[in-house]
Amino acid sequence: MPANRLILPSPAKLNLMLHILGRREDGYHELQTMFQFLDYGDEITYAVRDDGVIQLHTEFDGVPHDSNLIVKAARKLQEQSGCALGVDIWIEKVLPMGGGIGGGSSNAATTLLGLNHLWQLGWDEDRLAALGLTLGADVPVFVRGHAAFAEGVGEKLTPVDPEEPWYLVLVPQVSVSTAEIFSDPLLTRNTPPIKVRPVPKGNSRNDCLPVVTRRYPEVRNALNLLGKFTEAKLTGTGSCVFGGFPSKAEADKVSALLTETLTGFVAKGSNVSMLHRKLQSLL
Ligand SMILES: C[C@@](CO)(OP(=O)(O)O)[C@H](O)COP(=O)(O)OP(=O)(O)OC[C@H]1O[C@@H](n2ccc(N)nc2=O)[C@H](O)[C@@H]1O
Ligand SMILES: Nc1ncnc2c1ncn2[C@@H]1O[C@H](COP(=O)(O)OP(=O)(O)O)[C@@H](O)[C@H]1O
Incomplete structure (x- = not known):
């Protein structure tokens, strides 16, 4: 059945x-x-x-x-x-x-x-x-x-298969519309394509960041706060901001300091989605 x-x-x-x-x-x-x-x-x-x-x-x-x-x-x-x-x-x-x-x-x-x-x-x-x-x-x-x-x-x-660090993700209390960011005239739209494979390290920029931080001070603030502890990055068009840590304990420590004023969560990066791991276990 x-x-x-x-x-x-x-x-x-x-x-x-x-x-x-x-x-x-x-x-x-x-x-x-x-x-x-x-x-x-x-x-x-x-x-x-x-x-x-x-x-x-x-x-x-x-x-x-x-x-x-x-x-x-x-x-x-x-x-x-x-x-x-x-x-x-x-x-x-x-x-x-x-x-x-x-x-x-x-x-x-x-x-x-x-x-x-x-x-x-x-x-x-x-x-x-x-x-x-x-x-x-x-x-x-x-x-x-x-x-x-x-x-x-x-x-x-x-x-x-990038490294799978623990991440602290900060969640500024603003919802960013993807369409709004992509229609901003100030958006950088001419980054040369990366042609080398695998993608060389150091290409970690997010081209949406300048436009998003200009429009959303909450996101700027989250990047500044997290940036005191690790490289702080924007995901997609935001609003979330994240940084990687070598262990859960280290991510938790920074989380305890920052989530007094900001919402956030700690989670493991994963190259195989937990959805697929679950579906695999059903077969
Ligand atoms: C930017 C990214 C990066 O992962 O993520 P988010 O920040 O939304 O999560 C995505 O490409 C978003 O994908 P998704 O959220 O599925 O976007 P869609 O619903 O397809 O598009 C929303 C709107 O964003 C613009 N759009 C989206 C994707 C793209 N490559 N070019 C665009 O110009 C279009 O105006 C579109 O109407
Ligand atoms: N099941 C859903 N979960 C989340 N958002 C949804 C869903 N269905 C429709 N939406 C709409 O899609 C928008 C983008 O949602 P989401 O994918 O969570 O954000 P993002 O693309 O920024 O990662 C939401 O603001 C909401 O209006």
Whole structure:
């Protein structure tokens, strides 16, 4: 008997670097970025239903049911596979929205992989990643589940295995709109492509940083505070800021000092997503 209920993790990602190479005709930007996962994220519960209805039971502030990436992912998969089954969904949300740690994209990818399993569709990863890309530029890497150097708008992925430090992630209490940052006239859009493989060390810049810190003093403040202890970086278009540490104890020590005034969390960097580790254990 196949299971009809599944609980899956939906991890966060970090952009260890992010270069903007140019702008395409459709307005999207050509990037080079390095994705790594965190062993930290949301938890999503799925229960199959026979009547074809897709129902997310957890309410999100400011995101209507039908606009939620979880619901959009489930509906697209149902439509394109012709599946007659539906699903009830609940989520324990811990990832901040608009934080640059990819919560919405991760939720969409977890839903695609989870329903592929529960509805027994037998889609391969290529097909799920292609569907994922229609939901958001960051969805394919979460579908693949391996740390990656990404090009194009983030869909051309080459697996990589960077170090897996412990990270302290600070969460400034502002939500940054990705679209707003990418439409800022002051954004650097002409970084030359890195052509050497593997990507040489030292390419850790995030081209969004000057525009984000100009617009959001909260992010600037977080970078300054964390920068007193380690190299402090911006993930994606922010708002989250992160720094790596060799051990959990060291990350915890700095966290204890900084989270008196700022929200944050400590998590291990991971080159294999915890979603994929869980799915593997089910097989
Ligand atoms: C910048 C990155 C880096 O990982 O992360 P976040 O900070 O959002 O997490 C991503 O490329 C974001 O991916 P994602 O959040 O899926 O973006 P989408 O929903 O596809 O796009 C939101 C909007 O951002 C702009 N956009 C996004 C990606 C891109 N390569 N060029 C763009 O110009 C477009 O205006 C688009 O309408
Ligand atoms: N399941 C979801 N989780 C988070 N955000 C969602 C979800 N569905 C839709 N969204 C929308 O997507 C936006 C971007 O969310 P998110 O992916 O968490 O941030 P970011 O792209 O900055 O990492 C949110 O502000 C929200 O409006």
